[in-house]
Amino acid sequence: xxxxxxxxxxxxxxxxxxxxxxxxxxxxxxxxxxxxxxxxxxxxxxxxxxxxxxxxxxxxxxxxxxxxxxxxxxxxxxxxxxxxxxxxxxxxxxxxxxxxxxx
Numbered sequence: 334x335x336x337x338x339x340x341x342x343x344x345x346x347x348x349x350x351x352x353x354x355x356x357x358x359x360x361x362x363x364x365x366x367x368x369x370x371x372x373x374x375x376x377x378x379x380x381x382x383x384x385x386x387x388x389x390x391x392x393x394x395x396x397x398x399x400x401x402x403x404x405x406x407x408x409x410x411x412x413x414x415x416x417x418x419x420x421x422x423x424x425x426x427x428x429x430x431x432x433x434x435x436x
Contacts, residue, residue, distance in 0.1 A: 335384065340418035341377040345369050345385035347416075349392055351408035351435050352401040358394035361405070365397055368405070368430060373413060374420035404432035 348369045361368070366382050379396055386392045386399060393400045407428060412435075413419035 335380065337378045337381055338418065340416050341375065341381040342384050342388070343416050344373040344375060344413065344419060345377050345382045346388055347412040348372060348408055349382075349385055349389050349399075349401070351406050351412065353404065353406065354391045355400050355402050358398050358400045359403065360398045361401070361403060363430065365399070371424045371426045371430075372408060373416075374424050374426075375418050375422050376424075405430060407431035407434045409435040 345366075348365075366377055366379055369377050369382065383396045386394070386396065391400075407430075
């Protein structure tokens, strides 16, 4: 499996890294890739998310069902600081999708 762009894989990895891991594999009410795109201000492909999940050792499951909590954490924008393609497109974040914010 191959992602479309290394920066987009990094973006997806950072988003997944900020989420709480659970025992159960479940589907989030919205597509994860859309949540990631809105946070990062950048298109990411499904394959970018799949590769990022494979790189994240504690993540289990197959897109769109992973072992992350439904109580989503809005990642800090600091995670995007060194990713060149982040915030280069017009996506609007909906903070209401998140239960908490990363410190």
